[in-house]
Amino acid sequence: MSILRPFLSRIIRQGRLTVVAPDGAREEFGRPAPGFPEVTIRFTSRRGMRRILLDPRLGAAETFMDGEMELVEGDIMELVGLIRMNAPWDRGAKLLDKTWLARRAEWVKTRIGSINRQRRARANVKHHYDIGNTLYRLFLDDDMQYSCAWWPRPDMTLEEAQAAKKAHIAAKLALASGQRVLDIGCGWGGMAITLAKLEKVEVLGITLSDEQLALARQRAEAAGVADRVTFELIDYRDLAAREAGRFDRIVSVGMFEHVGAPNFETFFRAVANLMTADGVLLLHTIGRFGGPGSTDAFTRKYIFPGGYIPALSETLAASEKSRLIVTDVETLRLHYALTLRQWYARTLAHEAEIAAMMGDRFFRMWCFYLAGATSAFESGGMGNYQIQFARSRHALPLTRGYMVEAEGDYAAR
Template sequence: MSILRPFLSRVIRQGRLTVVAPDGTQEVFGEPAPGFPEVVIRFASRRGMRRIILDPRLGAAEAFMDGDMRIVEGDIMELVALIRMNTPWDRGAKLKDKTWLGRRTDWLKTRIGSINRQRQSRANVKHHYDIGNDLYRLFLDADMQYSCAYWPRPDMTLEEAQEAKKAHIAAKLALAPGQRILDIGCGWGGMAITLAKLEKVEVLGITLSEEQLALARQRAEAAGVADRVTFELIDYRDLAAREPGRFDRIVSVGMFEHVGAANFDTFFRAAANLMTADGVMLLHTIGRFGKPGATDAFTRKYIFPGGYIPALSETLAASEKSRLIATDIETLRLHYALTLRQWYVRTLAHEEEIAQMMGDRFFRMWTFYLAGATAAFESGGMGNYQIQFARSRHALPLTRDYIGEAEARYAG
């Protein structure tokens, strides 16, 4: 009997997973079921199997990255999906891969690791975003939007869905000519440049990534909006101290996940201080359904050190302390899953280039990251929230009609 049998026999009920041991013996788990993948994996050594027993998530990732576990039929997306589909969050199922002590340890490591003082924040950003713009060009859309797209139609291209996302967000900002806008965590500048093209506004984008900053400035020049769009390498906390009350609008897309739970209060206090009295903010963030939790060991170690996905309750509780009014909340349930699947397909299409650029182990790590994230949004407890905040109850129209009207204008 395989040392993996006690774990896999509990998890895999629908779909089929065939495990080939180093000596060639096979064990089959689960039964074929419509919509569930069928995957065959082979272990090169018993060490790879032991790694999974000791820590199923991190162990499986590292066994796959190091070549101890190879997928003979199917791919890593199907393997991770098979496990997640058998433990869907919506039905209260849990992947019981940790004891109470293990879960508590993960919680503590997440909280300590995401304290994110300013020097650590810069180091964490460098770990993920300064590994080279060329990598991101290979799997992102043409505008390099590295966040959840918006899919009003399932047959859209990734480029179309990202354009729709920007129009959706711009509409919620209630833009008007002459406004001063702050983009916190501006990435490669796509959102800031788009806002300046949609309306005659001035935009400041801030980032902690030197690679992103350089490219964002080049792109603003190329787009002909450098007179109204500027970018700066600065922490949002320093900017709040330097320029209180300057901005009519704030947008932040995919940055709040890097703030860390210990800094939620600080983030919203800074945002409130940066806004004018009738200012409006649109926060687009990954969020967890249900109660607060912890960041898994693989993500902490390899992908987003210092990151933490907040529950909606944590986000709103922190914003309330700065007297920000949550004027609109939208939950994007499956939009990121659709986005991630597009990134995964593009990543596979550029395997040779990425492996040459970053190495085979990195390529396998990246595909595991994208597969795990996709499964979390399809069957796990992850989604996206767009939360609109205002400092004054009079800052926005009384109904949401203005959002649809502006979105149609911007998307058209």
Template sequence: MLPEMSILRPFLSRIVRKGCLTVIAPDGSRETFGEVAPGYPDVTLRFTSRRGMRRILLDPRLGAAEAFMDGEMELVQGDIMDLIGLIRMNTPWDRGAKLKDKGWFGRRADGLKTRLGSINRRRRSRANVKHHYDIGNDLYRLFLDDDMQYSCAYWPRENMTLEEAQAAKKAHIAAKLALAPGQRILDIGCGWGGMAITLAQLEAVEVLGITLSEEQLVLARERAAAAGVADRVTFELIDYRDLAAREAGRFDRIVSVGMFEHVGATNFETFFRAAANLMTADGVMLLHTIGRFGRPGATDAFTRKYIFPGGYIPALSETLAASEKSRLIATDIETLRLHYALTLRQWYARTLAHESEIVQMMGDRFFRMWCFYLAGATAAFEYGGMGNYQIQFARNRHALPLTRDYMAAAEADYLRLVSRSSFGPSPG
């Protein structure tokens, strides 16, 4: 019996069956779990304290993250992407496997915390956005594409660059909006303005982008001016709920990319009611969101605490049920199963490549936290229960063509435009 290793042996021996995980305890003792298997990582980690081992036993996800962030768990062979991937590969969602780290009561408690934490009244929504998005544009420049698209890219073919895949995403979404000259478009959660500016460059439309991030707002306005579309593209710091009270029935099209995850489960119906009120009678909306396969769940403690406070990844059933209350018609639904995993691996590689700059800017602990976040998200999209949904909504069944052919035709045209090296604004 190895006294220190006994802390984690029951947990790890149950989880790791394929692939190898070698654990070195603070006293120097070591034990290997699992067995060599093709395609599975071989990882060695070392604990510098017994506390780090106990943290994982008490809460595997949050405990492992904080032990890694605080230097109590170090990777000797492989990296944090390999470690989390190994655990997820042994507990794949689509085979019914589960990381049984909590009992019934723990899962119910997580669900309650998620609901209470995602009530997201206006002041709380601004604070949550500030926590993640106002930590500095310079950080995001280091790992995002040239257009600073901080959402799932679209990979219609192999060997694409991140820039090409993000351009393809914008063309894919623009095609689903059925754009036409003179339309008024709303971008809810506009980020650094790339989507709004691109839409105005593709068609003679007017776009309003809204955000709760002050840092994003400043840069988005600068980019619109640099791209020469500031006369047709404007940005505003405003909550979608306040805009709905002010601009009822104004917009022909609404696009929202990567924002719905921050709305909060208790506000889904409010979001769709606001969107329906903002649209014209023939309005169309394209919602691009991370989604949960299967039934509703809860946000894990690490994500709630460090990454996206107030956030919640919805199941498709929750999203559609909430939209039905506002009589929105789901006219098209596409499930992107692995596209975000490909995107996240690109972000992770770029993060590692800029380690020294990020550490100098944000500190060692932040760098390790960010790596854990990206690695955990990647594993969730490769083996866990996460994917992306693009849902097209309309208020009127006659608002769109009868078949989907118009999407492919428009996408081909738009892709040629957005793929030009001179097209689109620089990130500043």
């Protein structure tokens, strides 16, 4: 009997997982079921099997990354999906039964690791975003939007869905000619440039990534909007001390996940200080369903050090301290899963280039990251929130009709 049998027999009930041990022995777990994948994995060493038993999440990732676990039938997306589908969050299922002490230890590690003072925040950004723009060009859309797309139709291309996302967000900002807009965590500049094209606004995009900054500036020049769109390498906290009350509109897409729970109140205080009296903020962030939690060890170590996915409750509670009014909340449930599957397919299509550039271990790590994220949005406890805030209750129209009208106009363009 495999050392993994007690563990896997508790998890895999539907779908079929076949495990081939280093000596060729085979064991099957689960039973075929509609919609559930059938996957076969082979271990090249017993050490790999022990790593998973000792630390199922991080151990599985590193065993796959190191080539000690190979996919014979199916791929890593199907394997991770099979496991997560057998323990869906919305049915109260748990992937792993951890003791209170283990859960508390993960919580403490997450909180300490996400304190994210300025120097640490810069280092964390460099870890993920300064590994080279070439990698991101290979799997993102043409505009290099590295966040959840918006899929009003399932048959859209990734490029269309990302353009729709930008129109969706722009409509919620209630833009008007002459406004000053701040984009916190501007990425490679796509959102800032788009806003300037949609309306005659001035946009400042800020980032902590040297790679993103250089390309964003080039793209603004190429788009002919460099006179109204500028980019700066600066922490939002430092900007708040310098530019109090300057911005009519603030947008932040996919950056709040890097703030860290200990800094949530600091973030909203900075935003409130940066806004005019009639200012509006649109915050687009990954969020966890249910209450606060912790960041898994694989993500902390390899993907987003210092990162933390917030619960809606703790996000809103932190904003209340700065007297920001929540004027609209939208929950995007499966939109990121659709986006991630597109990124995963493009990553696989460019395996040779990525492996040559970053190495085979990195390629497998990246695939595991995208597969795990996809399963978290399809069956786990993750979704996306778009939260609109205002400083004044009079800052926006009383009904949402203005959003619908503006989004139709922007999408048509």
